[in-house]
Amino acid sequence: MNYELVSGFETHIELSTKTKIFCGCTTQFGGEPNSHCCPVCIGLPGTLPVLNKEVVRFAVKAGLAVHGKIAEVAKMDRKNYCYPDLAKAYQISQLYAPLIIGGYIELSNGRKIRLHHIHIEEDAGKLIHQHGDTYVDYNRGGVPLIEIVSEPDIRSIDEAKEYVEKLQQVMRWVGISDCKMQEGSMRCDVNISVRPAGSEAFGTRTEIKNMNSITNIARAMAYEYERQVDLLESGGKVIQETLRFDDASGTTSPMRSKEDAHDYRYFRDPDLVTINVPRDEVERLRAEMPELPAEKRERYEAEYGIPEKDAALLTKYRRISEYFDKAIEGVKSPKTVSNFIIGQIFRRVETEADKEIFDVAVTPERLNELVRLLDSGKIRNNLAKSTLEKMLDTGKGALDFISESDMGGVDDSALLALCQAAVAGNPKAVEDFKSGKEKAIKALVGNVMKNSRGKADAVAAEAKIKELILS
């Protein structure tokens, strides 16, 4: 029988506010153990939480970024469970009245993964288990989180990966989190079940906790899918349980023991008052929202004729698209700018981390200047390319490398003369080419380019040289 995978995600994202959700301690990552702490975030008796306004603003931005509805009335609840990383033995979270209702993430196949809600809550501290001893560090305790709870709308591992990537992209885009899975500022609980293809009813689900990389999400889901299908095929039943994924073995295993019996006994936190985001504040934040990546990508394709794949690359990180937007101001062909960015510039900005920062030696204004020279026909593509390399090396502007005499093209008779000179001056290369070394032609073209100071059209030169040698 064929089985369909059904999955929903609970994604925790740490907000990049300056301070914790209920006290003024810094949210900075790292630091000596317990050095980002105060009486409030270590839960000393008598302390009280006061909600960080920026957390609400950030969560509203997150909600707007996924087309969610900002609740008129939101409240904070206590989720009670006793564990050493939780200083108060309850986590302040939201159950009964979360801040954001609904919303969706649209995948490239056109499917919309609906969101149930987004709520705000506090992170727990960190436990280090060593030789059976437990060390507790509360630096992360009280760092603000949003939890994005999706509906069980995901139907494949590829969809799951794209869902996480899209969430990560859009949350970074609106500037509320760095979403670094390896640092734990984004992590997912994956709910997964299987059902016979075509069936409407949901199967029993399991929940894989605390996944911290997209690769592992895919591995864990693949394993869990197989495990559940095997179970059902062999006449067994899936037990609803919480699982952990073991990176080394690539398998899942049950997580909780009886000690962790959980019944969270949620109730309204009496220490905090109602949140009522004024509608004009929501509208103000909506107006301040940047154009979102999906909208931008579509516009690049439609308005500038940029291929879908390139448009996706340009909109993967906000900085790149902002760079692109500046560089295309007033140019005839935005596509040329796109080609320069995705080609030559990306070769200098290889890692994803660097692409996200997109700190390029050539300012978008200077790239714009170069492309305008190209647009006006004053220089040719080859010269533009080589100039861009020099600009990338030095950070200088195009006119530092291009003189007046470089401007203007090379006409046909001049090109012929240059090609004849190249053939005559490089008999070895000509011989090599004749004996079948296709690459030898490059040396001849290079000679033409050099002698024309990059003004010649390389494609035309190559054709002309071939013609001269083979005739």
Next chain:
Amino acid sequence: MVTREDVENIALLSKLFVPEEELDGLTKSMQEIIDFADAINNAPASAEGFDNINNLSNVFREDEVVPSYPVAEILKNAPEQAEDHFLVRNRE
């Protein structure tokens, strides 16, 4: 009806040990208190609802960093500590 199992379960949730010999007595006493609390179920349905005492909303702090406490202060009352951490020593 409060059962022994209920009491065992809430004791576990409360992280309290109830010695076997006290379980029956505690179950009975819990039942009495719950019977007493059950009186509220004779009350008329409430139309008012309740949010918070003074119906307050939107009390916030600004996102401004306040210096944290020195680690020594944070750990000052810890029954056990090591290497700037709170510690639960589980080795003999």
Next chain:
Amino acid sequence: MGLIQTIHEKLVSRELSCTELTKAYLEQIDSANPALNAYVCVTGEEALAAAAAVDKKLAAGEELGLLEGVPMALKDNMSTKGVLTTCCSKILTGYKPIYDATVWELLKAQNAVMLGKTNMDEFAMGSSCENSCYGGAMNPFDVNHVSGGSSGGAASAVGGNLAAYGLGSDTGGSIRQPASFCGAVGLKPTYGAVSRYGLIAYASSLDQIGPITKTVEDAAVVFDAISKPDPRDSTCLGAKGGATAQQLGSDIKGMKVGIAREYLDGVRDDVKQAVLNAAKTYEALGAQIVYFDLPVLKFALPVYYIIACAEASSNLGRYDGIRYGYKTARYNGTHDMICRTRSEGFGEEVKRRILLGTYVLSAGYYDAYYKKATDLRGTIIKAFNDAFAHCDVILAPTVPMTAFEKGHAASDPIETYLTDICTVPVNIAGLPAVSVPCGFNQKGMPIGMQLIGKSFDEATILNAAYHYQQAAPENFTDTKWGVKL
């Protein structure tokens, strides 16, 4: 004249130095505390240092604020930096906070002289003070009687003249009940008038700090000093309507004093009579007595216990032996350590309330108990609002009885809970109420009555209480203990 004013004048006139005064209190604590057990921690050195600073100011000819140099005491559930704060629980053995409660910060800024921390029922759960891990505080009118609870130590200290005033906390009557038992004045402010920051929580939506004093004037002065907005407590607005002390003595002719019949049900005869006599006094003062019904009051006690225990079960989850306080000696793994620490560290009543609170919040019971109780809270608030359409203050007994003999607190939990029947409604509704002495029973034990006011209308109930105090001074008698000024 209030005691605080008296002390202030003696200090300012240099009749008495602050050091002499403080020493006098410390000496009396030394001799009386073994019998009264009002203090669980005496901070003599700090008190004398604070007193010396006040004397220095006096010597320099600087002006003194009214509370400056006045010796006082804090209930042991208010955080005091570097000074033991245990909630009279074994589980907070050795705990010295690293920060000050807001109320203490406010008083310290006015150079209050703290003599020490006062006894209480463990985590403020109890009505006799006998649930203290230090043993109960005794009644200064007769040490064979309890001081009441949970702020028994504060009431005993004030009644026994071992502090000019004390701060207590009131979750279901814990200021008013012991004040009533010990012949003192006790003000439970409106929820949100006084900051809870630093007050070790019992039930967060009910807890409120307030003064226990000798006179109504003192209560007004202390309330005015501590009822400030606090950015660290989201629920705290501070007082509204200006200093209450300045409004004492304003005319009460025509004031409507309401009596809800339900408050007199099941109240012992001597108490009922004393309250009805007080009503007559008010009539004589020109007030008008209005009787009315408040039938929803019969649900107040279960509503209170459900809400208080639910919040307590959550508030007390943090005592796990890791960050502060008591930790068990022998255990096998973290879970076992936490369970042993809590089982050994909490007393019986605290454990009972944690279990009850866990029960009413747990899956399957939340709607029937916690949710229902919270909804009824809305009904009770509305009933009080409606009542205040017909009267300015509500007069009621504080406790249905007088202080019981030690060891006679009912063994049955429910019977004990019934002693709170008159006090809990105002906590549920968040209203202010002041308990004032209104007579004595045959054995000479004080009887208290309470005046309940509209939200943030402390000024009116204090004024009403003040008029009564002026009209019936015989009910404000002193005990043999402590400092005589």
